[in-house]
Structures are given as C-alpha cells and as structure tokens.
Amino acid sequence: MTVDYALVGGGLQNGLIALGLLHRRPDCRLALIERGPRPGGDHTWCFHAADVDPAAAPWIDPLPRHRWPGYTVHFPDRTRTLNEPYSMIASADFADAVEAACLAAPNARLLTDTEAVAVEPDGVRLADGRHIRARVVIDARGPDRHALPAECGYQKFVGLELRLTAPHGLDRPVLMDARLPQIDGFRFMYLLPFDAHRLLVEDTYFSDGPALDQDAVAARVESFVAEQGWRIAAVERREHGVLPLPWAAPPPPPEDGVLRAGYQGGFYHPVTGYSLPAAARLAAVVADTPIEALPRAFAALRREIGRRQRFGLLLNRAFFAHCPPGRRWQLMSRFYRRPAGTIRRFYAMRMSAWDRFVAVAGPVPRCLVWRRPPAMTAQEAA
Ligand SMILES: Cc1cc2nc3c(=O)[nH]c(=O)nc-3n(C[C@H](O)[C@H](O)[C@H](O)COP(=O)(O)OP(=O)(O)OC[C@H]3O[C@@H](n4cnc5c(N)ncnc54)[C@H](O)[C@@H]3O)c2cc1C
Numbered sequence: 001m002t003v004d005y006a007l008v009g010g011g012l013q014n015g016l017i018a019l020g021l022l023h024r025r026p027d028c029r030l031a032l033i034e035r036g037p038r039p040g041g042d043h044t045w046c047f048h049a050a051d052v053d054p055a056a057a058p059w060i061d062p063l064p065r066h067r068w069p070g071y072t073v074h075f076p077d078r079t080r081t082l083n084e085p086y087s088m089i090a091s092a093d094f095a096d097a098v099e100a101a102c103l104a105a106p107n108a109r110l111l112t113d114t115e116a117v118a119v120e121p122d123g124v125r126l127a128d129g130r131h132i133r134a135r136v137v138i139d140a141r142g143p144d145r146h147a148l149p150a151e152c153g154y155q156k157f158v159g160l161e162l163r164l165t166a167p168h169g170l171d172r173p174v175l176m177d178a179r180l181p182q183i184d185g186f187r188f189m190y191l192l193p194f195d196a197h198r199l200l201v202e203d204t205y206f207s208d209g210p211a212l213d214q215d216a217v218a219a220r221v222e223s224f225v226a227e228q229g230w231r232i233a234a235v236e237r238r239e240h241g242v243l244p245l246p247w248a249a250p251p252p253p254p255e256d257g258v259l260r261a262g263y264q265g266g267f268y269h270p271v272t273g274y275s276l277p278a279a280a281r282l283a284a285v286v287a288d289t290p291i292e293a294l295p296r297a298f299a300a301l302r303r304e305i306g307r308r309q310r311f312g313l314l315l316n317r318a319f320f321a322h323c324p325p326g327r328r329w330q331l332m333s334r335f336y337r338r339p340a341g342t343i344r345r346f347y348a349m350r351m352s353a354w355d356r357f358v359a360v361a362g363p364v365p366r367c368l369v370w371r372r373p374p375a376m377t378a379q380e381a382a
Helices: 012-024 054-060 091-104 214-227 276-288 291-321 325-335 340-347 353-360
Strands: 002-008 030-033 044-048 066-068 071-075 078-082 086-090 108-111 116-120 123-126 131-139 152-164 174-177 186-193 198-207 232-246
Touching: 002 012, 002 123, 012 030, 012 054, 012 091, 012 276, 030 091, 030 123, 030 131, 044 091, 044 276, 044 340, 054 276, 071 325, 086 091, 091 108, 116 131, 131 291, 152 214, 152 291, 186 325, 198 214, 198 232, 214 232, 232 291, 276 291, 291 325, 291 353, 340 353
Parallel strands: 002 030, 002 131, 030 108, 071 174
Antiparallel strands: 044 086, 066 086, 071 078, 116 123, 123 131, 152 198, 152 232, 174 186, 186 198
16 A cells, blocks of 8 residues: 555544644545554543644544633632633544544545554554555654653543532532642642533642552542542543653654654653643644655754743753652642733743743742752652
8 A cells, every 4th residue: 555644653643633634635645553443542631722723723623522611720828710711532532533534535544453563764564464655654653652861750640530429510620629638749639520410530640750559549539529528429431641741851753754743752741741732733734734845844843842842841840850749739839820821821832931931930939949859758659
C-alpha cells in the first residue's frame, strides 16, 4: 500500500491529525495505524476553551461530551470561581469520530489491532509483515517512548466515575479542592459533574516519585465522597494516570526523517502533563501545510513549543526542587490569585512576557527554599 501520510499510533495526537487532514483534504491518502482495538484508548480528556487553536476548532468543537461555563478552585486560604469554559472529550466519542471520518474518506485506511514494528522516513513495517510506503511518516506512539530528563516530578491520580444515590449539587467542575491532608506532595480532588447524579472524582498528587497505590488512593476517593455526605450507588469506571512533569528540557527527538508528534515528540504542557493544547496546534499545522513543507513546519512548531515550555519548566523547578511537598499548595493558591487572562493563557501555553511577569510578581513566596527539600519520609508518602 502507498499513502501520502502514514500516522503511527492512533492516540490523541494522530487522531486529531487524521480528523484535521480529512476535514481539510478529504481525498488525501492516509493510513492510521493503531495497535489497540479502537483509536484513542480509554481516557477522559479535558481542556479549556482557549486551549484549542481556532484553526483546529472545526474538527475539535464537535467532540466534547460535556461543556461547562466555568470552574472553581478551593485552597485552604481561598476559593475562586473562574468563568472560563471547560470541556471534556470521552475517548469513546473520539474513536467514533475518527472511525466515521476514515470510513467516509475514499482514500483513508484505519488499521486497528495493527502493530508497527519498524518506523522509517519513507514507510512503516507492520507486525503481520505488510509494508506501507508513505510520503511522510508521523510517529505518535505515546508517552512510553518519550525520553525524559532525570529531573522530573509527577502528576498522578486515581479517578472514579460515580453514580450517587442523590444529586451532588455541583453545577461546574472543581479543578482543585486542596482542602485536604497534603500527603505525597500537593494533593487535591478534581471533580467533574456529568449530570445531577453522576460525576468523576479524582484524587490527584503532584509528587516527587511515580509510585501510585491505586487501591489506597481509590479508598481515599470513597472517604472524600462520604465526607461530602454523598452515597455511592455504583462505580461506573475507574482511571489512573502518572504523568511526568520535567523541570529540565527533554532531549530533542532524533532527526532521522520520521516526524515525531504528540507526547513522544515533546508536544505537551510541562506543568499539567496534558497534551491537548499542543496536539490541537500541531494538527492544525499538519492540515494546513503542503506535504513537502511539513518537516520544516514541524521543526518550527517544535522550536516554538520548546520556547513556550521554558517558563513551565521553571515553574516545575520551583515547585518540585525548591518547595517542601507539604507547602506546595501555597504556590498553587498564589498562582490562582492572578488575572483570569493570565491563567487562561498559562493553560493554553500562550503566555506573553507580561503574563510571565504577572505570574511570578510580588515578594518571593515564603514557602520556597533555596536548597532542594529532603525527600519525603515513608510516612509522608504513604
Ligand atoms: C487517565 C489520564 C487522563 C488524562 N487526562 C488528560 C486531560 O484531561 N487532558 C489532556 O490534555 N491530557 C490528558 N492526559 C494526557 C494525555 O492523555 C496524553 O498526553 C495524550 O494521550 C498523549 O497523546 P499521544 O497521541 O502522544 O499518545 P497516546 O494518546 O498515548 O497515543 C499513543 C497511541 O499509540 C499506540 N501505539 C503505541 N505503540 C504502537 C505501535 N508499535 N504500533 C501501533 N500503535 C502503537 C497506542 O496504543 C496509543 O493508542 C491524561 C492521561 C491519562 C493517563
């Protein structure tokens, strides 16, 4: 088989690229190769409205299952509600959209349950022996293949999708409820209300290490739910994640002619570990760039994203290397005192020099220490 675009790995990044290409160039010859049974895996992807590049909006706007007009954050010293629209895409809906787009396009092939074993600049060899020749190969096989610097913190979480016996009373997400014992770093609950009785409750940690005792954390979610006076009728789904948050620039991907995208290519937000804003941006660039100009466009966007990541790396260094784990919530609470526009552009990876100044302006926070704080004791980490 010969195609224009071979997209290796049918996750968030290449799914968005496929949707963008088939939206802009419905006749293009495209193969999307995914080793799993469906594109997208099993995720809930959230993002702020401003995270989506307007050029990618035509194919991202139809995807969210839930949209909320804003969100709330709670810290021990303040609560704030921001009227910043927030959305959630369920990976099952994402898979439906990618499958439908590939089916409707005359020259697109979606190859699921298909493992790529050799990824080269002019083609892909599959585990079943087939070879796909391609004018351009975009490799987005996910975080597992991304080389990380040793200097790294982690965002880790266990989330339960719950049906309650009575309405929970939330009308918008709570992005952070940090009014909790601060164990294992900065800790907060993340709440997404889906309907009157159903919601996702995620116990989240910004920690020094990646260890995650899923059952223990799930039990803490259930305790939190009970403390709110809610009773669980059913646990409908469970998810977990361990997302690396580096504070040094990751090594650049190899320059061997294969275009590395998604998390593997370094297209993610270093402070949140989320990749939708950068993935949407790259999808727009791929859709709007002639195929022969793609390598240069990729390199230019990677440089730009690298520049935008620098401030996030600095924040991560302050957070993980210069703030004792139990006081990290103070830095986050301080950040949430900033203007809504600065916070919006922070999440969208579009901060101006003024935003960067505003984000850190003021006296040096007293929770910061010059030396790296000692590692947590086993008791603190438990
Ligand atoms: C529980 C959880 C919740 C998250 N929530 C958010 C969120 O709310 N917002 C957000 O922006 N980010 C979120 N993230 C992070 C986000 O999911 C990842 O950053 C994003 O999926 C990375 O996209 P990607 O396309 O690079 O990799 P992936 O989405 O991981 O896709 C890689 C794909 O490649 C396939 N693959 C791997 N090897 C091969 C092979 N040899 N042949 C064929 N296929 C292969 C995999 O099966 C996979 O489908 C979350 C992560 C987790 C774990």
